Amino acid sequence: MKSTMSTTRAFCVAVLAGLQPLVAALTIAEINGNKFLSPYSGQAVTNVTGLVLAKGANGFWIRSTTPDNDPATSESVYVFSTTAGVNLTIGDIVSLDGKVAEYRSAVAYVYLTEISSPKNVKILSKGNTVTPLVIGQDTLSPPTVQFSSLDGGDIYAVPNGVSNISAVNPVLKPAEYGMDFWESLSGELVTVRKPTVLLRPNSYRETWVVGDWATTGKNSHGGLTMSDKDSNPEAIIIGPPLDGTKNPTDSKMGDLVEDITGVVQSTFGFYYILPLTAIKTTVASNGAAPPSSLQGTGNCRAITVGDYNVENLTPTGTHITKVAGHIANYLKTPDILFVQEIQDNNGATDNGVVDANVTLSTLVNAIANLSNVTYAFVDIDPVSDKDGGEPGGNIRQAYLYRPEIISLYNPNPGSATDANEVLPGPALKYNPGRIDPNSDAWTASRKPLVAAWRAKGAKKPFYTINVHQSSKGGGTSLQGDRRPPINGVVDKRIQQAEITANFVKQILDQDPRARIITAGDFNEFTFVEPMKRFAAISGLKDLDDVVGLPAEERYTYTYDMNSQALDHMYVSPALATAATKYEHLHVNSWATAADMVSDHDPSVALLNLCGCA
Ligand SMILES: *[C@@H]1O[C@H](CO)[C@@H](O)[C@H](O)[C@H]1NC(C)=O
Ligand SMILES: *[C@@H]1O[C@H](CO)[C@@H](O)[C@H](O)[C@H]1NC(C)=O
Numbered sequence: 001m002k003s004t005m006s007t008t009r010a011f012c013v014a015v016l017a018g019l020q021p022l023v024a025a026l027t028i029a030e031i032n033g034n035k036f037l038s039p040y041s042g043q044a045v046t047n048v049t050g051l052v053l054a055k056g057a058n059g060f061w062i063r064s065t066t067p068d069n070d071p072a073t074s075e076s077v078y079v080f081s082t083t084a085g086v087n088l089t090i091g092d093i094v095s096l097d098g099k100v101a102e103y104r105s106a107v108a109y110v111y112l113t114e115i116s117s118p119k120n121v122k123i124l125s126k127g128n129t130v131t132p133l134v135i136g137q138d139t140l141s142p143p144t145v146q147f148s149s150l151d152g153g154d155i156y157a158v159p160n161g162v163s164n165i166s167a168v169n170p171v172l173k174p175a176e177y178g179m180d181f182w183e184s185l186s187g188e189l190v191t192v193r194k195p196t197v198l199l200r201p202n203s204y205r206e207t208w209v210v211g212d213w214a215t216t217g218k219n220s221h222g223g224l225t226m227s228d229k230d231s232n233p234e235a236i237i238i239g240p241p242l243d244g245t246k247n248p249t250d251s252k253m254g255d256l257v258e259d260i261t262g263v264v265q266s267t268f269g270f271y272y273i274l275p276l277t278a279i280k281t282t283v284a285s286n287g288a289a290p291p292s293s294l295q296g297t298g299n300c301r302a303i304t305v306g307d308y309n310v311e312n313l314t315p316t317g318t319h320i321t322k323v324a325g326h327i328a329n330y331l332k333t334p335d336i337l338f339v340q341e342i343q344d345n346n347g348a349t350d351n352g353v354v355d356a357n358v359t360l361s362t363l364v365n366a367i368a369n370l371s372n373v374t375y376a377f378v379d380i381d382p383v384s385d386k387d388g389g390e391p392g393g394n395i396r397q398a399y400l401y402r403p404e405i406i407s408l409y410n411p412n413p414g415s416a417t418d419a420n421e422v423l424p425g426p427a428l429k430y431n432p433g434r435i436d437p438n439s440d441a442w443t444a445s446r447k448p449l450v451a452a453w454r455a456k457g458a459k460k461p462f463y464t465i466n467v468h469q470s471s472k473g474g475g476t477s478l479q480g481d482r483r484p485p486i487n488g489v490v491d492k493r494i495q496q497a498e499i500t501a502n503f504v505k506q507i508l509d510q511d512p513r514a515r516i517i518t519a520g521d522f523n524e525f526t527f528v529e530p531m532k533r534f535a536a537i538s539g540l541k542d543l544d545d546v547v548g549l550p551a552e553e554r555y556t557y558t559y560d561m562n563s564q565a566l567d568h569m570y571v572s573p574a575l576a577t578a579a580t581k582y583e584h585l586h587v588n589s590w591a592t593a594a595d596m597v598s599d600h601d602p603s604v605a606l607l608n609l610c611g612c613a
């Protein structure tokens with residue numbers, strides 16, 4: 001038995017050696033190669049020589065002592081071992097044997113090239129100088145627009161996920177593509193000069209920054225805003241410090257921090273810098289956004305219209321008071337307010353309750369306590385557990401309106417399952433009503449809430465549609481393996497956008513001068529397929545375009561490295577006038593994690609709804 005086993009074992013080693021020969025005296029650049037995956041993956045290597053740059057809990061990083069001149073080949077590499085580095089000091093030059101490995105902890109991520117199972121670690125010399133590469137000075141500057149050659153020029157192209165970096169393994173073009181740039185520095189010790197924080201850290205205290213290199217999309221507060229075909233590959237996320245200190249939790253968009261030195265490592269779906277020590281703030285930005293400057297006239301000539309995803313609003317707790325504070329003090333109590341994510345009267349308790357009148361009355365009372373405005377409200381209860389969101393919460397859209405200025409026009413409320421229709425007139429069959437609520441486009445999602453209103457002094461009604469499309473759940477990271485990245489649930493959002501757009505079109509087909517406002521959390525960017533179709537079919541205009549807001553100031557949300565706009569207000573041509581105004585209030589995007597009230601920013605518009613133009 002014993003001899004059979006050792007024969008088998010010897011046989012295996014022979015096969016292994018046959019397939020994976022020992023490769024002696026490769027440089028680190030040769031091991032990394034000029035692609036994402038090492039040409040020596042799976043092979044044993046001996047006498048790999050390098051300078052110890054940094055040490056972490058599970059390994060250490062070494063830089064070649066015999067570099068090449070190719071910017072595509074990283075001169076440094078991670079040596080994965082919890083033990084082999086214990087006697088090493090930064091500044092040692094070592095030689096070692098090991099195996100070239102490609103590691104990722106999930107299939108959606110790109111691989112990290114590393115040397116695993118190191119042995120024969122020999123210290124050749126000690127006390128050598130370790131100099132980090134200053135990004136943009138000792139290296140190329142990070143590309144600012146494109147992530148990968150496999151994105152076809154548009155990281156949000158539909159269909160997504162048509163190729164994988166790990167399968168194609170393209171040659172790195174670090175001057176052109178952001179992922180290639182960071183991959184070409186894998187394992188390298190780098191310094192980020194004059195970093196600016198792009199947004200609050202995630203729950204692991206990981207913080208996106210840019211350094212003093214050229215950027216595109218920088219907004220006036222210091223964040224980076226995405227735009228069509230530019231999702232800011234020049235940003236880098238700063239991970240957990242190698243010395244065991246902890247990054248701050250109170251960083252926020254626009255904070256300036258001390259220069260950051262650390263190693264470049266792909267992990268958890270992104271290229272990180274693992275800093276030697278924790279981020280230190282030098283100049284904190286102003287986290288308090290200014291309130292709305294827009295004022296209505298109390299009649300149809302100038303009506304303020306707000307929009308706010310209030311994030312799982314329940315009747316109890318402090319959240320509702322904070323939301324009321326935003327509506328009173330920052331939105332300045334708009335005449336009509338589109339809200340999303342109003343939960344039912346017992347919040348996330350899943351017991352069949354769908355009524356939200358207690359939630360909405362409590363919000364109205366809290367706003368009244370802080371202002372002189374007592375809103376009326378209208379919503380339609382969903383069928384329990386059919387509209388997605390937090391289980392049991394039965395989130396829905398609702399309108400708050402100032403009844404002395406705005407009233408429902410010929411009210412005739414529909415139920416959760418009544419499909420609203422555009423009747424001759426135009427007129428709505430149900431007011432308010434839901435659009436095509438039984439379509440499978442809305443499975444586990446929120447049906448649009450449409451209503452017709454009369455503004456004080458107006459000759460004709462105006463129409464509103466309050467939307468909350470399916471979220472991007474199940475997507476893959478912007479720096480993940482799949483290219484272009486999976487834009488989660490984009491097919492459903494295309495269907496949803498088309499249904500809403502066709503409803504709008506039916507009104508405008510009858511009356512091209514109809515006044516229509518469609519607003520809410522579309523969970524999509526204006527330059528991506530669902531919203532492109534929405535605008536093309538409906539004929540509505542994006543208010544950001546109408547008022548000519550600079551592209552970099554168009555954001556209502558922060559995610560990964562980007563300031564971005566998921567919330568929009570679209571208006572019919574009759575409302576796209578020179579008098580129209582529109583503001584995004586960055587009460588949450590600029591705030592620290594502790595101070596943020598909702599994950600979305602609210603917006604306010606000023607519109608003439610008289611219907612006499
Ligand atoms: C190991 O590599 C170094 C150069 O990096 C070379 O000087 C040395 O001779 C090599 N040793 C062996 C045993 O191959
Ligand atoms: C570290 O040094 C100690 C003391 O010389 C030695 O016993 C140990 O084997 C070394 N460990 C490694 C991983 O080289």
Ligand SMILES: *[C@@H]1O[C@H](CO)[C@@H](O)[C@H](O)[C@H]1NC(C)=O
Nearest residue numbers: 107108161162163164167482
């Ligand atoms: C990409 O990789 C994923 C995960 O392994 C796989 O499911 C998918 O089919 C691959 N796509 C292509 C185009 O090869």
Ligand SMILES: *[C@@H]1O[C@H](CO)[C@@H](O)[C@H](O)[C@H]1NC(C)=O
Nearest residue numbers: 355356357358359360361362
């Ligand atoms: C909510 O609606 C129920 C049923 O119509 C009613 O009894 C209750 O008084 C309402 N509560 C509030 C706060 O409006």
Ligand SMILES: *[C@@H]1O[C@H](CO)[C@@H](O)[C@H](O)[C@H]1NC(C)=O
Nearest residue numbers: 321362363364365366367369
């Ligand atoms: C409004 O103010 C009154 C009096 O201060 C307070 O009792 C009540 O709880 C407040 N209501 C809300 C909803 O904040």
Ligand SMILES: *[C@@H]1O[C@H](CO)[C@@H](O)[C@H](O)[C@H]1NC(C)=O
Nearest residue numbers: 328333368369370371372373
């Ligand atoms: C409410 O109205 C009164 C009287 O017009 C005014 O003095 C007060 O400042 C207003 N309060 C708020 C919060 O707007």
